[in-house]
Amino acid sequence: MEIIHLLFLGLAALAVVAAFNVILQRNPIYSAIGLIVVLCCLAALFLTLHAQFIAAIQIIVYAGAIMVLFVFVIMLLNVREEESRGDRQKYLKWIAGPLFIALLAEIAAVLRLVDTPAPAIANPNQIADPSTSLGTVESIAHGMFTDYVLPFEATSVLILMAIVGAMYLARRGSQAEMDRIEKALGGQGEAEPSTADDHVAV
Amino acid sequence: MVPLSWYLALSAVLFTIGVVGVVIQRNVIVLFMCVELMLNAVNLTLVAFSRFLGDLNGQLFVFIVMAVAAAEAAVGLAIIISLFRNRETLNVDEADLLKL
Amino acid sequence: MSSVLNSIDLPYILGALIKIALFWVFIMITVAYMVYAERRVLAVIQNRLGPNRVGWQGLLQPFADLIKFIFKEDIIPLSVNRALYLLAPVVVLVPAMMVLIVYPFGPSSVPLPGGETLSNIVNTFGNSLGFDWALDLRRINLYVTNFNVGLLYVFALTSLGVYGIVIAGWASNSKYSLLGGLRSSAQMISYELALSLSLVAILIPAGSLDLIKIVENQGGTWFGFIPRWNILALFPAGLIAFGVYLISAIAETNRVPFDLPEAETELVAGFHTEYSALKFALFFMAEYVNMTTVSVLAATVFLGGWQGPLVGTYPWLGFIWFIGKVFFFLFLYIWLRGTLPRFRYDQLMNFGWKILLPVALVNIVLAAVIGILFL
Numbered sequence: 001m002e003i004i005h006l007l008f009l010g011l012a013a014l015a016v017v018a019a020f021n022v023i024l025q026r027n028p029i030y031s032a033i034g035l036i037v038v039l040c041c042l043a044a045l046f047l048t049l050h051a052q053f054i055a056a057i058q059i060i061v062y063a064g065a066i067m068v069l070f071v072f073v074i075m076l077l078n079v080r081e082e083e084s085r086g087d088r089q090k091y092l093k094w095i096a097g098p099l100f101i102a103l104l105a106e107i108a109a110v111l112r113l114v115d116t117p118a119p120a121i122a123n124p125n126q127i128a129d130p131s132t133s134l135g136t137v138e139s140i141a142h143g144m145f146t147d148y149v150l151p152f153e154a155t156s157v158l159i160l161m162a163i164v165g166a167m168y169l170a171r172r173g174s175q176a177e178m179d180r181i182e183k184a185l186g187g188q189g190e191a192e193p194s195t196a197d198d199h200v201a202v
Numbered sequence: 203m204v205p206l207s208w209y210l211a212l213s214a215v216l217f218t219i220g221v222v223g224v225v226i227q228r229n230v231i232v233l234f235m236c237v238e239l240m241l242n243a244v245n246l247t248l249v250a251f252s253r254f255l256g257d258l259n260g261q262l263f264v265f266i267v268m269a270v271a272a273a274e275a276a277v278g279l280a281i282i283i284s285l286f287r288n289r290e291t292l293n294v295d296e297a298d299l300l301k302l
Numbered sequence: 303m304s305s306v307l308n309s310i311d312l313p314y315i316l317g318a319l320i321k322i323a324l325f326w327v328f329i330m331i332t333v334a335y336m337v338y339a340e341r342r343v344l345a346v347i348q349n350r351l352g353p354n355r356v357g358w359q360g361l362l363q364p365f366a367d368l369i370k371f372i373f374k375e376d377i378i379p380l381s382v383n384r385a386l387y388l389l390a391p392v393v394v395l396v397p398a399m400m401v402l403i404v405y406p407f408g409p410s411s412v413p414l415p416g417g418e419t420l421s422n423i424v425n426t427f428g429n430s431l432g433f434d435w436a437l438d439l440r441r442i443n444l445y446v447t448n449f450n451v452g453l454l455y456v457f458a459l460t461s462l463g464v465y466g467i468v469i470a471g472w473a474s475n476s477k478y479s480l481l482g483g484l485r486s487s488a489q490m491i492s493y494e495l496a497l498s499l500s501l502v503a504i505l506i507p508a509g510s511l512d513l514i515k516i517v518e519n520q521g522g523t524w525f526g527f528i529p530r531w532n533i534l535a536l537f538p539a540g541l542i543a544f545g546v547y548l549i550s551a552i553a554e555t556n557r558v559p560f561d562l563p564e565a566e567t568e569l570v571a572g573f574h575t576e577y578s579a580l581k582f583a584l585f586f587m588a589e590y591v592n593m594t595t596v597s598v599l600a601a602t603v604f605l606g607g608w609q610g611p612l613v614g615t616y617p618w619l620g621f622i623w624f625i626g627k628v629f630f631f632l633f634l635y636i637w638l639r640g641t642l643p644r645f646r647y648d649q650l651m652n653f654g655w656k657i658l659l660p661v662a663l664v665n666i667v668l669a670a671v672i673g674i675l676f677l
Contacts, residue, residue, distance in 0.1 A: 002309035008204045012212045019216055022235055023223035029386070029472065031232045035239060036465065038216070042242055045212075048204065049253040054261050056454035058245075061268050064461025066238070066275045068468070068491055073279050074231055075472055075484065077286050107214055111207035118203060119256040124450045125512075136450050137511050139258055140265070148262050155269040162273035169280035173287075181288055184301075 004048065015041035026081040028074045032067060039063040050121045050135040209250035216243035230285065230294050234278055241271050313428070313437055318403075321446045325402050333590040334364035340636045347640035374579035379475070382576065386473035391577070391584035394466030397459040398591040404452040405598050406517050408444025408608045408620040417441065444608075444621060448514040453505075456513075456599060457498055460554065463592065464490050470585070471573035482572030485647055486556055486563035492654040493553040493560075497596075499662035500546035503669040504603055507535035507677070517607035531606040536676070539669035544604050546662045548634075551596035553654060555589060557635055559642040560650055597631035 014037065021034030039062050046055035124130040124138075131138035144152055173181075216239060223236030245264045252260025286292055338353070338360065345352030354360040378387065414420070417440035428435035449455055464487045471483015508516045522530045533540045553560040564572035574585045601607060605627050608620030645653070 001305055003306050004204055004309070006306060008208060012208075015212065016215055016219070019219040019239060022232070022239060023219060023227065028229055028232050031235055033386075033469075035235050038239060039242065040462075042246055045209070045246065046249055049209070049249050051249045051253070051261050051264075052449065052451045053454070054245075054249060054264050056451045056458050057265065057268060059458035060454065060461050061272055062238075062242070064458065064464070065491070066272055068461075068464055068487070069275060069279055070231065070235060071465070071468055072484070072488075073283065075468070075480070077231075077283070077292065079229070079231065079292060107211065111210055114210065115205045115207055116254065118206070118254045121253075121256075125448060130450060134253070134256060134258060135261060137454075140261060143258050143262050144265070147259075148266070151266050155266055159269065159273050162276045166276045166280040169277070170283050185290065 008045070008048065011041045011044050015045075028079045029071070032071050032074060035070075036063055036067050039067065052135050053137045053140050054135070206250060206254045210247060213243045213246040213250070216240075216246070228293050228295055230282055230292050230297075231279075233294065234275075234282070238271060238275065241267060312433065313435055318446055322403060325405070325407065325446065326399070329399070329402055329591065329594060332594060333587055334368070336590050336593070336632055337367065337586075338363045339632075340639070343633070343636045344640045347637070368583075371580055371583040376579045376581075379576055381475045383473040383475065386469050387576075388581075390466050390470035390473060391581045391588070392466075393469060394463055394588040395584050395591070397462040398588045398595065401456050401459050401595050403446040404449060404455055404513050406445045406514050406602055406607050407624055409613065409617045410443040410445070410514065411441045412444050412617040412620075414439060414442045445514060448512050451511050452513040453501065453511045453516075453599075453603075456595065457494070460592070460595070461491075461494065463588070466588070467573050470577070474573070474576040476576055479573050479575050482563045482575070486573055489556070489560065489563060489647075489650060489654070490554055492651060493550040493658070496546055496654060496658040496662050497550040497554055499659065499666060500543045500550065501599075501603060503539055503543040503662070503666045504532050504535070504547075506669050506673045507532055507540070508603065513602055513607075517602055517609060520606040520609050529606060529609065531604065531609070533604040536669050536672045539665055539672055540604070542661065542665045543669070544600075546658055546665065547600060547604070550654070550658060551600065552635070552638065553650070555592045555596060557589075557593065558639040559644045562644055562647050562650065593632065593635055594628070597628045597635075600631050601627035 018034040018037035018041065022031045022038070025031045025034065039058060043055045043058040043063070046052075046058060121135070122133045124133040124136045127133060129138075130136045131142050133139060220236045220240035220243060223239065224233055227233045227236060245267055248260040248264050248267070252258065252264075282292070285297065289297060291297070341363075342352035342354075342360070352360065353363045356362045356366045378384070417438075421437055421439040424437055424439065425435050428437075467490070468483050468487045471479045471481075471486070474480070474483075505511070507519075509519055510516055516532075520529070520531050524530055524534075528534065533544045552558075556564055564574070574582055577585060601624065607627070608624040610619065610623035613620045613623065
C-alpha cells in the first residue's frame with residue numbers, strides 16, 4: 001500500500017460521495033456543486049494517469065465553463081427545491097437490488113483479468129524532447145494535428161453549430177408567439193406577456 | 203502503481219450513478235447533469251486505458267469527447283430555457299404532450 | 303504504514319513545503335502592503351495625504367487594518383444559505399493562492415549562501431531519523447516546481463475562482479448580491495477568453511507552456527542591446543497581445559475601469575454586500591492575490607520574468623528584476639484606479655465580446671503568419 005493508493009482511494013471516495021450528492025439532493029444548486037467536486041476529483045485522477053493536458057482542460061472547460069453555464073441557468077431560472085416525489089411502482093426496487101448485486105459480481109470477476117504491468121513514462125522535465133512523453137502538451141499537439149486533424153476540424157464546425165443553435169433557441173420570441181403561448185397556458189387574465197421572461201433578464 | 207482495475211471500477215460506479223440519476227430524476231437540469239456525469243466516467247476509462255497501453259489515442263479521444271460535451275451542454279441548456287419559457291415548469295413528467 | 307512513508311519522496315516534499323511557506327509569506331506581505339500602497343498612491347493622485355499616522359509614514363497601517371477586521375462583529379443574516387455563504391470566501395481565496403507554486407521567482411540552480419552547512423545539518427538530521435538522505439543544498443531553484451502545463455494550470459485556477467463569486471451572490475439571498483454576483487462572474491468569464499487567446503498568440507515565440515522555460519527562452523539580446531522579451535517578439539503581434547492581455551487582466555480582476563459589479567455607488571457593494579469582518583477581508587485579499595497573479599503572468603510572459611542585465615553573474619539579481627516588474631504592474635493598476643472613470647455594464651460586455659475577442663483572434667493569425675515568415 002503506497003501513498004498513491006491512498007491518494008486514489010481518497011479521491012475515488014470523494015468522487016463517489018459527490019456523485020451520490022448529484023442525484024440525491026433536492027436543491028439543484030447542491031447537485032451542481034456535487035458535480036463540480038466530481039469533475040475536480042477526476043482531474044486529479046487524470047494527473048495520476050500522466051494526462052496533464054487533459055486534467056488542465058477538464059478544469060478549464062468542464063468545471064470552469066460548462067458547469068458555470070449550468071449554475072447560471074439554475075440561478076436565472078430560479079429553480080427551487082422540488083416537492084417529494086411519489087413512488088408509483090414500489091415493487092421494482094425488490095428486483096433492482098439483487099440485479100445490482102449480480103452486476104457488481106460480474107464486474108468484479110471481469111476486472112481481475114485486466115491487470116497488466118504498465119509501461120514506464122518518462123518525466124517530461126528531464127528529457128530533451130517532451131513530445132515523446134505520454135500526456136504532455138507537445139505529444140497531444142503532435143497527435144492532434146497529424147492523425148486527428150479531421151476530427152479536430154469537424155469539432156470546430158460542431159462548436160460553431162452549437163453557438164448558432166444556442167443563440168437561436170434562447171432568443172425571445174416575437175409578440176405573436178408570446179401571445180400564443182400565453183393563451184395555451186390558460187393565460188391569467190391581463191397578465192404581461194410571459195412573466196417567465198423576467199427570470200431570464202439580467 | 204494503482205492497478206487498472208481500480209480505475210475501471212471507479213468509472214463503472216460513476217457511470218452507474220449517472221444512469222440511476224437519469225432514470226429517477228424529474229428536474230430536467232439535474233437530469234442533464236447526470237448525463238455529464240456519465241460522459242466523465244467514460245473519459246476516465248479512456249484515459250486509464252491510454253496510460254496502461256502507452257497509447258496516446260485515448261487522450262486525444264477524450265479531448266474530442268470534451269468538446270462534444272461542451273457543445274451539447276450549450277445547446278441542451280438553450281433547449282431547457284425555451285422549454286421553461288413555454289411550459290413554466292422544469293419537471294420532465296409534466297412535459298408529456300407535444301401540445302402545450 | 304511504513305511502506306506508505308517509504309513511498310513518499312520526503313526530501314522533495316519537505317523542500318517544496320518550505321519553499322511554498324516562504325513564498326506564501328512573501329505574497330501575503332505583498333498583498334497587505336499593496337492595500338497600503340494603493341491608499342497612499344491614490345492620495346497623491348487625488349492631492350491629499352493618505353494614511354500616515356500608524357508607524358513611520360503609516361507603514362504599520364496594514365496591521366491596524368487586520369486587527370480591525372478581526373475584531374469587527376461577524377454578522378450573518380438570518381435568511382442566507384449558511385453552508386454556501388460560509389463556503390464562498392474559501393472558494394474564492396484558495397484557487398487564487400494555489401497559483402503561487404508556478405511563479406518563476408528567479409533562475410534555477412542559484413547558489414545558496416551557507417548551503418554546505420545547511421546540507422550537512424539536514425543530512426545528519428535525516429540519517430538520525432533512519433532515512434537515507436544525501437541532499438545537496440548548495441544550489442537551489444528559485445521556484446517551487448515547473449509543470450509541463452504551467453500556464454494552463456494558472457488558467458484552470460482562475461476559472462475556478464469564478465464559482466466563489468457566483469455562490470456568494472446567490473447564497474446571500476439579496477437582490478443586490480445576486481445581480482452583482484451574476485454580473486461580476488459573467489464579466490470574468492467573458493474576459494477570461496480574451497486573456498487566454500492573447501496569451502496563445504505569444505506562445506508562438508515562447509515555445510512552451512512551462513513558465514520556467516518561457517522565461518529561460520527570453521534570455522539574450524537582439525543587436526546587442528534590445529532584450530529578447532516576448533513583448534517585442536514577432537513585432538507587432540507581441541505588442542497587440544500585450545495590450546489585449548493588460549485590458550482583459552484588469553477586467554478579469556474586477557478593477558477600475560471595469561469594476562461596476564462591486565462599485566459602491568451602483569450595487570451597494572455587489573456580491574459581498576452581506577459579508578462583514580473577516581469574510582469580507584478574505585474577498586478583499588483574494589482580489590489582491592488575483593491582481594498579483596495576473597501581474598506575475600504579465601511580467602513572466604511578456605517582460606521576461608527574472609531576465610535582466612547582469613543576471614548571469616549575480617543570479618540572485620533575477621529575483622530583484624522579477625519583483626520590480628511585478629511591482630510595476632501593480633503600480634499600474636493603482637494608477638488606473640486613480641485616473642479613469644468606470645464603464646457601464648453593457649459597454650463593458652460589448653467591448654469584451656465584440657472588440658477585444660476579435661482583436662485577440664486576428665492577432666493569433668498575425669503572429670502565426672509573421673512567425674512562419676521570420677522564425
